Amino acid sequence: MFPPYHDPFEEETFIIGPYYTQRAVRRSPFYFTEREKHELMVATAILTLAFAIAFTGGLRGLIFRWRSFILYLVVAALAVITAFALHEIGHKFAAIHFGYWAEFNYFMPGLFIALLFSLAGFLFAAPGAVVIHGYPTRRENGIIAAAGPSVNLALGIFFFSLSSGLNPFAPLAGLLFYFVAAINILIGAFNMIPLPPLDGSKIIAWSLPVYLGMAVLLAIFLFFIYF
Numbered sequence: 001m002f003p004p005y006h007d008p009f010e011e012e013t014f015i016i017g018p019y020y021t022q023r024a025v026r027r028s029p030f031y032f033t034e035r036e037k038h039e040l041m042v043a044t045a046i047l048t049l050a051f052a053i054a055f056t057g058g059l060r061g062l063i064f065r066w067r068s069f070i071l072y073l074v075v076a077a078l079a080v081i082t083a084f085a086l087h088e089i090g091h092k093f094a095a096i097h098f099g100y101w102a103e104f105n106y107f108m109p110g111l112f113i114a115l116l117f118s119l120a121g122f123l124f125a126a127p128g129a130v131v132i133h134g135y136p137t138r139r140e141n142g143i144i145a146a147a148g149p150s151v152n153l154a155l156g157i158f159f160f161s162l163s164s165g166l167n168p169f170a171p172l173a174g175l176l177f178y179f180v181a182a183i184n185i186l187i188g189a190f191n192m193i194p195l196p197p198l199d200g201s202k203i204i205a206w207s208l209p210v211y212l213g214m215a216v217l218l219a220i221f222l223f224f225i226y227f
Contacts, residue, residue: 030093032103039106043127044085046111050118050125051076051183058121075176079183082155084127087148087187091130094147100134102144129197142206145199149214152188156181156221182225189218 032040052073056062062069088104095102110126117124136144159181167174192200192215204211 036103036105039128040085040088040104043104043106043111044080047084047114047125047127048073048076048080050111050114050123051080053115053118054121054123059119061121062119075179078176079180082159082180083152083184083187086151086155087191088128088130090147090151091144094144095130095132095136098136098140098144100132100136100140102130102132104128104130138206142203142210145202145206146210146214148199149188149191149203149218152184152191153214153218153221156184156188156218156225159184160221160225178225185218185221185225189215189222192218 052069052075053059053062055072055076056065056069092102092104106128107126110128114123114125114127132144159177163174163177163181165174166177191198192203192211194200194204194211200211200215203214
């Protein structure tokens with residue numbers, strides 16, 4: 001059962017904009033409804049499990065390499081929290097910056113598919129998305145879309161640098177952060193594919209130079225990490 005839905009506009013709201021574009025906005029930019037927190041945590045938990053199963057080698061690996069699964073579960077948790085949850089929160093905060101109400105909604109069939117595919121040893125997921133209430137302009141929509149891959153790029157660079165610094169002294173920690181960096185860059189790059197509903201399609205519709213700049217940076221780090 002879902003927790004009771006809380007109307008985000010029922011208190012502490014104000015109206016901005018002319019009458020033809022008025023929208024109600026909460027005063028706190030960091031507000032999450034109980035339902036949103038629930039769905040974000042559920043999606044993160046299921047994706048973590050799916051990643052860990054896939055990295056272990058699917059169902060066969062889960063049976064015969066269960067000790068590795070426990071290790072991968074820890075690694076996957078850090079990777080999913082940074083690469084997925086913070087990606088979505090980036091979209092949310094960008095939308096709120098422009099005065100729109102935005103909240104994450106999970107897509108349970110997509111999460112189920114992720115678990116199903118992970119049992120075969122690989123991963124495909126459509127965990128959900130941040131839903132924006134309102135009508136953002138093309139520029140606003142592009143910036144909101146760019147926020148997600150930008151978070152991945154920044155975290156990828158951060159964890160890659162951390163991995164490089166720690167590797168000579170703590171190889172296991174260095175490997176962990178390298179893995180997290182790789183997942184962030186991979187998810188950021190995937191989302192830059194210019195096909196709806198991926199972020200790249202909205203970014204390129206707003207600004208080709210911004211799209212190319214982000215795509216090139218992600219491609220460079222993708223090359224360094226994977227090749």
